[in-house]
Amino acid sequence: MIDLDISDAGLWTVTLNRPEKANSLTAAMLEELVEIATRAQVARGFILTGTGKVFSAGADLDEARAGLATSTVWERLSAAVADLPCLKIAALNGTLAGGGNGMALACDIRLAVPTAKVFYPVMKLGYLPQPSDAGRMAALIGPARTKMILAAGQKVEAPEACAWGLIDRLVEPEALMDQARALLDDALAARPEVASGILAMCRG
Template structure:
């Protein structure tokens, strides 16, 4: 359900492939994703995307009822994404919801298709968000807008997400991977230590 393609250029394409379930994440999928990013020291750029019309609906409903919604795996995954030395790009092929938001927030850049929507109904479901999610979101869009999403339960359109700064660019549905590849091109061509150094300087 997690596909990883490693290209000779140093580009890794990581795809959530459970479109029949809106790419909802199971414990095994979270574990696999965390291991991929923890082992991504040699990747010069990573594109994270989904198969189908939804990037991810967050935690698988049945797994969430069994405790996955509060699993430390979410925090482990987002920490691994943030620690990857290469350029990380979330190529959001559709709606991003719930706990899956954390791994997109941890990426360096976020692209989305026009139809994408963004929501994180954690309070309504009776859970706290993972500790790093509000901090990363607030760093991008500010505390008030973060509360608008996490406490006000607001669902953002792609246009609103772009205006807020939650995403960096809106691209046509068929072009999200192409656009991500274009953004990764300079990082792939650069010396890895220079690219990683610039990324560190931006923290």
């Protein structure tokens, strides 16, 4: 349910592959993603995407009811992705919901198809988001818009999310992966210390 492709150039492409369940994430899938992101410290570039029309619906419903929704594994995953020294791109093939937001927010650049939506219905579901999710979202779009999503439960369509800065570029579905790979061309060609050094400077 998690596909990994590693190119000769050092590009790691991770694909959520559970389209029949809207790429909802089980505990086993999340642990596998943490393990991949931990190993990807050696990656020269990193793309996170999904199959089907939804990037991720968040936690698998049955496992969410059993406690997965509030598990620390979400925070471990987003931290592992954020800690990667290479350029990280979330290529959102569709809607981004719930806990799936964390790994996308941990990436450096977010591309999305125009039909995608972003929502995170924690208030409605009765639990807190992972702390880093709220912090990273607020850093991108400000506290008021973050409250629109987390506290008011709004579904934000991709064009508005792009205008806010939550998504960096809208790309038609057939061009999504080509665009993601093209954005990594310079980073893959550069010396690793130059690529990681520029990214470190951008973080301030």
